[in-house]
Amino acid sequence: MTLLPFSCLKTALTTRVKTSASPLRHAVAFLGSVALVGGSLAAEAAPAHAQSSDVIGSFADVTPASAVDLGEAPHPLPGYGGTPVDSGLVVGTPPAETGKAMNEVSLDPSVGLSSAAVQRRFSYSTVNQHGEVAASTASLFLPKGPAPKGGWPVLAWAHGTVGLGDQCTPSMNPQGERDHKYLNHWLEEGYAIVATDYVGLGSPGMHSYLNGKVNAANVVDSVIASRELKEGQELSKKWAVIGQSQGGGSALHVALSATKRSVDAGLDYRGAVATGAPAYIEEIVLAAGPTFPPVPLLSGLSVYSLYILAAFQEAHPEVDLNSALTDEGRQMIAAAKKSCNDQTAAVVKGVNVARAFRKPLRDVPGLATALRDFMSTPTSGYDKPVFLGHGLTDIDVPSPIGVVLNSDMWLHQFIGDAKKRNLRVDVHWYPTDHSGTVLASMKDSTPFLHEIFTQKPPTSSISGSSVV
Template structure:
């Protein structure tokens, strides 16, 4: 394993160096090319600092591994592996791939770099460790690794989630082939995208199902009602989330005039979004009305097609059960957005259990836990 690890590090470093020396959009020289590591290959692993670990974790490891952007272009991502206390059962620990909520898009916002997990997330993940599951958690491409993290780029996040499960096994951890994906908020959106590709991307694994709470859905439709001077709808974090989305759009579609839809204030917010993690960005935009971001209606020109391509959560492609939950008091992601998705999923033939709780955006995680416990137990039977 040590020899193989050194080979992987050497191969990846060569690929990263080549990418750094190649202009964006240009083809690499055939003479200098090398085959990048296969998606899910471990590049490096090291202990995670205590302040970034989880209570109840016997070991906490930072993984650097190979994955791909939605285009298929190879990239390097980071994430964490947490193992429970005690000896692994026969066949290895069953795996929960946790997709985290919004932290930001800058490298300092990665959960394996400097940003500790919230108390809610730490408690929730400790529950799964104490219940006998290993937990892996991808940072998502560009978050703590090369490139800009494209916020709510579901296909790229999904690749990194599937591939961190492979990487954790590739690194020698005693893990079962059986796994599920689970996510909250931004992570719920990523979990849904993961569910649509998990079996086809990693047929060597045994994917069992999906849990998504507070998942943003149908944003591509909601955003097209945005116009200059749009009144404040009372949604928490809307200016910050908009800044992250436009930063991702600007990076993903450089040929499109994304900035042409923004006022000078809007462009300043997007520039800040590329640097500031969520709490700091929220503080900096607190007094900026959302209506001051836009210079033209988002329903005009190419923007509706860009939003649909970039933001849409999948309505079909699910070959395993999905537990989809939302809070009626969610003032970050309004409940009707996920209700419409659940209806579309059912119409497409998905096995989806849609639950609504008397809860807010974050408290849905705890209010749904008993039902999620039952779903996870059934999924691993």
């Protein structure tokens, strides 16, 4: 366990702000610092959850409209710069049961991994944000060489933010340099990889961005379904989940339900690695309104905000989000629903997302409760080991958020309801940013995964959990 000294955090934040006097940097530091305060309030007790967004909202309430820098008007949505490759897969119609393989094809090498001996793309049944059985797609990668006795241990890869449009689907596009290195590393370590695209990316429906429960179900079902593939006999029953950013959050949600679902499926879930995991973001989103944020944010943060609003609106039509939106807000959300990261970033470059709102989001009846249920990340109830990695200079999921989440999860090994205490939480900090944490963490996550796969898992005290 590597706890972050407060002096290190203070130095990181101060350095980050001093490197640039721009309003963007100050805004990020402000959001992160308020998230630290708000997240701490939320960590104290469940009723304090409401207070955390109110902390930020109170700033917005006293900010005059004349003091808000609205930046530029939203820009037109550009075309997609890539060429998706579907490998000839026909997704098909899902059966009534989840976790079932549907169709499979060889994955086109142009969108594969160089260290894989076998690469397949397949469709499978899972659940969507409306509680319906739905189709999703995924990739399976096997290491080179003969499978060990008992089969290749499996890592389920939960990918980070790519966008909401079908053209963004990970199994239809080349891996970025970072993810290519990261996933090849695990193949070279002797792990098979099952990589879901999540429902709505390359499959019917809309991707439910940062919907932790649904994204987690998509991950678990991909692992279960992969055993029905032609190469499924080469897979071990033992598996763990790894994820970055959005995928880090998905990995944590996987970890809350994976033990029981694995036992039911005859599998052996071992633990989770989550880097750059988001948390308490819903409290910042709830503070949004005509005067918050007060200045344009870095485009990445604006992109994430639009994806959240777009996915939430689709999942909860009973909540009147439109009543809080301006025409520009509806325009930006409509663009986000059909675009990838670079496209959405071009739309909001220099734009303050406050332009999207005609009234504070927290004033929309039912929105706060529904949004928290949609995307909040629990900090207790983890019955298998969890590895948490975060960057000191992360501004995508600002490092103060990592401080609160990581500390809260670590403390819940020892405090709170004994039946919900976390079994084991390893916290690691890295002197790098959001993306850099992925590769920087490998020196610690590699022995962590080796240990949890090779040792007999300890018994958990969490009510209802089972250990294989």
